[in-house]
Amino acid sequence: MKDYKFLKGFLLGVLLAAVVGLGGYLGVANYISAKEAGQEETAPDSAKAKKKIQLLETLIDETYLEDADEDALTESMYAGLIDGLGDPYSRYYTEEEYKSLTEETEGSYQGIGIVMQQNPDTGVITIVRCYEGAPGAEAGVLPGDILYKVDGEEVTGTELAEVAKKIRSEDTESAQLTLARDGENDYIEVDVKKAQVEIPVVSHEMLENQVGYIAVYEFTAVTVQQYNDAYEDLMAQGMKKLVIDLRGNPGGLLTAVCDIFNNIAPEKLIVYTEDKNGEKEEYLSGKGTNIEVPLAVLVNGNSASAAEIFAGAVQDYGIGTLVGTTTFGKGIVQKVTPLTDGSAVKLTISKYYTPGGRNIHGTGITPDVEVELDEALKQKVTVSKEEDNQLQKALEVLGE
Template sequence: MENKKQFIKGFAVGILVTVLLAGGIFAGSNALTKASDEKKAESGELNLTSSQVEDKITEIETLVQNYYLNDIDTDQVENYLYKGMIVGLDDPYAAYYTKEEYQSLMDSTNGSYYGIGVEMSQNMTTGIITITRVFEGSPAEEAGLLPGDVIYRVDDEEVTGEDLTKVVSKVKGAEGTTIPISVAREGESDYLTFDVERRMIEISTVAHKLLDGNIGYISVTSFDDVTVNQFLAALDDLENQGETALIIDLRNNGGGLVSSACSMLDRLLPEGLIVYTEDKYGNRDEMKSDVENYFDKPLVLLVNGNSASASEIFAGAIKDYGIGTLVGTQTFGKGIVQKIYPLSDGTAVKLTVSKYYTPNGNNIHGIGIAPDVEVELDPAVANEVVIPEEKDNQLQKAMEILTEK
């Protein structure tokens, strides 16, 4: 009986929060008449406070409390009320986050976390989640996980189709604990399962070195809070070493903070527009570079099909300004912007709020950015954790282009 009382309370709370999200009024109010309900329905306006919706929820609630056999997880019922509203938008990038999921998301951009040391990307059409990078010396590498592994189960729960951020939160946990990760691997007839220890993972989003011919090389694996200073420090160090040209590697960089990407572009571009966004009302928000600094040496940008979102903002600006050559394969094609809205109870929702456009006015959503020089990575090295410089044919092509210049 106590569970059923909590269940009813869960339904009531769920209805209330849903109404607040929709900008409506409290359930049970007489302010919304049948006529206004019909008018909103005709206009396509979201109206989750309509009498029909309230009546149907009450009807389901009554059936559940009278006939449902098993115990009720009231927290789960409440969470799925909110999740259902967002799922109904049919937007693979929208999501509802519980308190734990939201906290995990915030932790993932602060520079360190307890995890296994991998980066993942998701095919938004199939829901398939793939490991794109395994950190050197990480628990994931020690356990035997490889780039290209398709994640099937995390902690014995299937994750295909789950929101990627939620999968990341499942992987994280208390330091020293282990988590089973099941993957599908090319050439293997059955799933492989690895017990991987969680440890403190220090995120170094930028690596750099000076290559032969005084060509600078900077790899950027994601755009986080820490990335801007790491990138600027790497660029300064290479210039102090006498670099004459530069390669920036955005392969397998799934994006991150647009603000970080724009701050880095401000150091490279001449004065002008970096990117702009437009919302559903046509409101335009522009991000610009100033005249203080710009990069005036030969530049190559390495990209591939896992270069997405903020990486494409970066690549689009470089291409539109004509200050660098894109080498690799077509980028992912994510030209929309999501924003996370924290809610009063510590949960949050992520919504698609605008489209972004390159300086020349191109929206590349569902299309991607074509490289100036197309080069497929040699399949023989595609699944290696660290690809030796001499075997990386995309990198070698970039060096060849810069040497000729």
């Protein structure tokens, strides 16, 4: 059997020290533990771990029915070490996965500028959003379209990440999409040229009675500039009140939250963290001006992490009114450490606390005004502002 490329880079010692704990469920009769040798059972040392790895390699080589993928085994080994922490927020990223993560946080990527959603029961993939000005929208792709094929291959039931990877592949300059559209009898074929797409993570519009509306979908490296542009545009139009919509916002960069607060509540503590050693770190907004108009913030059960930091600071300082449902409840912070081979590891490193000292992990933030989204609206791909009862409640609150 070929020698697997296990244990490379600086992970070698750590992986050897922990691998038995990861694979201990395998009942390997030839493996003799310290306890069986008449000694007290202790954490395995590197020699024992290496011996067990060699034994597993031999078993795979001699008895496993199929050919083993050495690279897949290696990557699974690294991922398994982090999985052994039992923390859903800590994970190992392959080089390709880390590249994708970096693109997301930087706010731009090579692709066509669409957002897809997959039905877990049927496997059907629906286009739920097309970025304005991006190749998908320019080619005529519409929200609500069902994605049937990509480059001639049916994708229904294919894992969503694989479909996205296929669309964004650098092997071709364009992606051929076969779409099913409500009201059309035949499939629609669309060729979409790929390009560098800046993800529009902020959208805005002026509602009736000079109420500004800003939706923030995620906190990335481009969020601050997009938010500031939206705010300035609304102020130039004579905005008298503001709704910030954080529903469905999964979080993102803590620095983006602090920078946005420069012109909401300048030079204030936005959040502080505490690590395993009790070391605290404070994050403050910079110099700016206080928000000039009454504020309501929309939240729901999918508002998480950095979105909750934003909402928590608004609530603790009484800057605005939170409207909606209790937030997700992610009160911990992760750090991503790049490795020399292009991969990376994300680990939970601290808890965070709102300015008032609340850690909301597992409990979330209860809004000031609680209102559930109407049940009928939860099944819709797009909801108009007029029928959005949570938004209408926020407008009602601002009108009081």
